Amino acid sequence: MTERLRVENLYKVFSKSPEPALRMLAQGAKKAEVLAKTGIVVGLNDVSLSVPTGAIYMVMGLSGSGKSTLARCINRLNEPSAGRILLDGQDIVTAGEAELRDIRRTRISMVFQHFALLPNRTVAENTEFGLKLQGVAPRVRRQRAEEVLSIVGLARWGNHYPHELSGGMRQRVGLARALATDADVLIMDEAFSALDPLIRTEMQDELLRLQRSLKKTILFITHDFQEALKLGTRIAIMADGELVREGTPQSIVLDPGSDYVAAFTREVDRSRLFDARSAMNPVAPVPLAAGLSLAETGDGGGLVLDDAGRVVGALDADTLRTLRNGGTSLGNLLRKDVVTVRECDSLLDAARAHRAGRPMAVVDTEGRLTGTLAADRILAGIASAPPPQPAGGPHA
């Protein structure tokens, strides 16, 4: 995965003469100390992160943690005090006025918490706002606006005014406006925080659906850890202007690293967050008979695979023993009631599929067996005890 956006040692202090505060921060002082000694508010303290192309990168933190400041530094609504922000290798911090304007027009667009739609313009006029600023011809930009409005499901609403729309619909317009300029990077600053819980969930699903085809690089600011888990490819957690934890949602839940982060992860619904692969027992098939191999399930029995690694059936511990002792032919001893789940299915799906007494196979996208799953493993994965990490798991 290539890197679209890189933040290096970014500092932001809110002062006209930031030097004393920056010097203190460089010597390891924290936000509170700087405020007490100099009266200067620190927004960001030495933040570095890397946003891969096509990721939904969640920046999560409580109010005052600097998450919005970070987002605003990316398109320089806030001027960084020190550090570098590289967009495809180009430093945004040192960009001149015209260059910055160009970046804002074509490379980075933004969705706002309270939508920030112009009340005196129709939905279509709001959507084409960015294009109008670029000087795109009226007919061309209107056509583009209609395109993106239909992408976000507001095809027939172009001639209405924002105040005629519900909150969720307004934010769809906000999203459409951001998409209209075709920028590769989208900053979503608490974009769904002002919405009702149900509408928020709907918008989250919508964003995930859109992202599958759009493949933008999204920097999503939120104070909601559940939202971060649901949407995030990676999550960065901020506190007091510093980055305290960064990683994939699963790795953060497995290993919060600090009490501060653990406070968020404690209430997480692991059954939806973790997939079958994270809890399964990996298998090592051994040849059984001509064209068949056996993957032992650990309880004495095993799954029988064909050449391609697909599950043909299962053998009980007793049957397997009989077979090994030179028993009868294989065919009529095979159990056909194997439950199959995919690696990417959540533990919740696995739990739903589970049937007492029936073996459970975990397969990859090709249908090849990669592991087995038993009830105790599913339970261990859902409970807060971290499941042991199998090799080649998703937490690397």
Added chain:
Amino acid sequence: MLDADDLAVFPVDSWIQDGVAWLALNLRPLFLAIKWPVEYVLNLNIYLLHEIPFLAFVAVAVLLAWRLASLGVAAFTAIALVAIAALGVWSEAMTTLSLITTAIVICAAVGIPIGIGCARSDRMWSVVRPVLDIMQTTPTFVYLVPVVMLFGVGTVPGEVAVVTAAAPPLIRFTNLGIRMVETEMVEAGLAFGATKRQLLWEVQLPLAVPTILGGLNQTVLTAMVMSVVVAMIGAEGLGLVVLQGLGRLDVGRAAVGGIAIVLLAMVLDRITQKLAQPGGPGGRPLLRSLRGLFRPDRAIEGKTVGANAVGGPAVANPDQ
């Protein structure tokens, strides 16, 4: 015992006298330059308003009041205008209206740009603000003194006084309106790469329009008051009717002037006040109203759509 009069040792009156005399003598071209556009616009307005036939004027005024404000205001406008004509002071009322419309034009042309400048520069605002404070606390009467010294007497110097008195509210409200535009709106403009000029024209000014129109209402009312007061320096119009009535102890004549002034003021206030009231939560009264003037079909369509959205179930809502 110290008496207050003993302290009156500074000959401030003669200083000012000398100062103004010096100004009048040495800066004459400047004052002529100020006077010229005022005179030009004023004469144009006086000519237009006196030439237009009475019935045509009433028709246009009623139509404007109806489209910009409401049917009620339109009806009131018709009654008030007919009453003014019935009082026999139509021509004087038109002169007063010329003074006011001229003040609106010049105040808008000068005041709005100054207001914009103040909104964009704290330094400029810190200079302009005390000047406005002084201008607005100075009794209108006091304006007449320097105006007479620098511009002479008559209707045109009177108009200079009207403009000077009426400009401050518009400057204030323009500054306020732009500064009050939500930060998130301004940030949205910046985030999509607006230049400073685009930010002003695309975001700040349109959103400040309701507030600016509120300022315009204040300006109209101040101009109304001032247009009466300047009768004392020889300006024509309804003020002169009152002044003459007072001078001749002709209470009836003075009252006629007074009633006409009140009627005219109420018509102007109602219409301009409605302009400033936002149509919806966002507020886009002026443009939409003006558009409605020329395209009545579209304005009506806009209204029904709004009603539907408020009504709820009539419109399919994907969020529900």
